[in-house]
Amino acid sequence: MRIESELRVCGDCLQYLANGPAELEAEAVARIEAGTAKQGGDIVLGGLESEADADGGLGFSWHACELCESQLGGDRYAAAVLVPESDDSDLCQRSGELEGGRAYSGE
Numbered sequence: 001m002r003i004e005s006e007l008r009v010c011g012d013c014l015q016y017l018a019n020g021p022a023e024l025e026a027e028a029v030a031r032i033e034a035g036t037a038k039q040g041g042d043i044v045l046g047g048l049e050s051e052a053d054a055d056g057g058l059g060f061s062w063h064a065c066e067l068c069e070s071q072l073g074g075d076r077y078a079a080a081v082l083v084p085e086s087d088d089s090d091l092c093q094r095s096g097e098l099e100g101g102r103a104y105s106g107e
Protein backbone atom coordinates (compact mmCIF):
# COMPACT_ATOMS: atom_id res chain seq x y z
CA MET A 1 0.00 0.00 0.00
CA ARG A 2 1.12 3.56 -0.55
CA ILE A 3 -0.27 6.92 0.57
CA GLU A 4 -2.36 8.40 -2.22
CA SER A 5 -3.18 11.62 -0.40
CA GLU A 6 -3.38 13.11 3.08
CA LEU A 7 -6.53 14.56 4.59
CA ARG A 8 -7.49 16.91 7.42
CA VAL A 9 -10.52 15.29 8.97
CA CYS A 10 -13.03 16.36 11.64
CA GLY A 11 -13.72 14.85 15.05
CA ASP A 12 -16.57 12.68 13.71
CA CYS A 13 -14.26 11.19 11.10
CA LEU A 14 -11.55 10.68 13.74
CA GLN A 15 -14.02 8.72 15.87
CA TYR A 16 -15.23 6.73 12.87
CA LEU A 17 -11.69 5.82 11.83
CA ALA A 18 -10.59 4.99 15.37
CA ASN A 19 -13.68 3.24 16.79
CA GLY A 20 -16.08 2.59 13.93
CA PRO A 21 -19.58 4.00 13.42
CA ALA A 22 -21.17 2.72 16.67
CA GLU A 23 -21.36 6.02 18.58
CA LEU A 24 -21.99 8.37 15.67
CA GLU A 25 -25.25 9.78 14.31
CA ALA A 26 -26.47 7.86 11.24
CA GLU A 27 -26.32 11.09 9.24
CA ALA A 28 -22.63 11.58 10.09
CA VAL A 29 -21.84 7.96 9.22
CA ALA A 30 -23.56 8.34 5.84
CA ARG A 31 -21.50 11.49 5.13
CA ILE A 32 -18.25 9.80 6.14
CA GLU A 33 -18.95 6.68 4.09
CA ALA A 34 -19.85 8.77 1.04
CA GLY A 35 -16.58 10.68 1.46
CA THR A 36 -14.63 7.45 1.87
CA ALA A 37 -16.13 6.04 -1.33
CA LYS A 38 -15.15 9.22 -3.17
CA GLN A 39 -11.52 8.92 -2.02
CA GLY A 40 -11.29 5.47 -3.58
CA GLY A 41 -8.94 3.93 -1.02
CA ASP A 42 -8.64 2.86 2.59
CA ILE A 43 -8.66 5.77 5.05
CA VAL A 44 -6.39 5.46 8.06
CA LEU A 45 -5.43 7.85 10.82
CA GLY A 46 -1.95 9.31 10.55
CA GLY A 47 0.17 11.12 8.00
CA LEU A 48 0.88 14.86 7.76
CA GLU A 49 3.78 14.30 10.18
CA SER A 50 5.19 17.76 9.50
CA GLU A 51 1.97 19.45 10.67
CA ALA A 52 0.43 17.10 13.23
CA ASP A 53 1.21 16.81 16.92
CA ALA A 54 2.04 13.44 18.49
CA ASP A 55 -1.65 12.44 18.57
CA GLY A 56 -2.27 13.40 14.95
CA GLY A 57 -4.00 16.63 15.96
CA LEU A 58 -3.81 19.59 13.58
CA GLY A 59 -5.54 22.18 15.75
CA PHE A 60 -8.73 24.17 15.20
CA SER A 61 -9.86 24.99 11.68
CA TRP A 62 -12.87 26.47 9.91
CA HIS A 63 -11.98 24.60 6.71
CA ALA A 64 -14.44 21.88 5.73
CA CYS A 65 -13.48 18.36 6.72
CA GLU A 66 -11.65 16.79 3.78
CA LEU A 67 -13.33 13.42 4.24
CA CYS A 68 -17.00 13.96 5.15
CA GLU A 69 -17.04 17.61 3.98
CA SER A 70 -18.62 18.80 7.23
CA GLN A 71 -18.56 22.59 7.28
CA LEU A 72 -18.48 22.81 11.07
CA GLY A 73 -15.42 24.43 12.57
CA GLY A 74 -13.48 22.26 14.99
CA ASP A 75 -10.29 20.41 15.61
CA ARG A 76 -8.83 18.64 12.61
CA TYR A 77 -6.81 15.45 12.61
CA ALA A 78 -4.40 13.86 10.16
CA ALA A 79 -5.59 10.96 8.04
CA ALA A 80 -4.26 9.30 4.91
CA VAL A 81 -5.76 7.58 1.88
CA LEU A 82 -4.02 4.28 1.15
CA VAL A 83 -4.18 2.62 -2.24
CA PRO A 84 -2.53 -0.63 -3.39
CA GLU A 85 0.95 -0.34 -4.91
CA SER A 86 0.91 -0.56 -8.69
CA ASP A 87 2.75 -3.88 -8.26
CA ASP A 88 -0.30 -5.21 -6.41
CA SER A 89 -2.64 -4.45 -9.28
CA ASP A 90 -0.18 -6.08 -11.73
CA LEU A 91 -0.44 -9.16 -9.57
CA CYS A 92 -4.24 -9.08 -9.76
CA GLN A 93 -4.09 -8.74 -13.51
CA ARG A 94 -1.69 -11.63 -13.79
CA SER A 95 -3.83 -13.91 -11.61
CA GLY A 96 -6.80 -12.95 -13.82
CA GLU A 97 -4.84 -14.08 -16.86
CA LEU A 98 -3.94 -17.32 -15.11
CA GLU A 99 -7.58 -18.04 -14.37
CA GLY A 100 -8.42 -17.37 -17.98
CA GLY A 101 -5.67 -19.74 -19.04
CA ARG A 102 -6.96 -22.43 -16.76
CA ALA A 103 -10.47 -22.06 -18.11
CA TYR A 104 -9.13 -22.34 -21.66
CA SER A 105 -7.06 -25.44 -21.01
CA GLY A 106 -10.07 -27.08 -19.40
CA GLU A 107 -11.98 -27.09 -22.67
Ligand SMILES: [Zn+2]
Pocket residue numbers: 009010011012013014065066067068069070
Ligand atom coordinates in the same frame (compact mmCIF):
# COMPACT_ATOMS: atom_id res chain seq x y z
ZN1 LIG B 1 -15.32 14.67 8.76
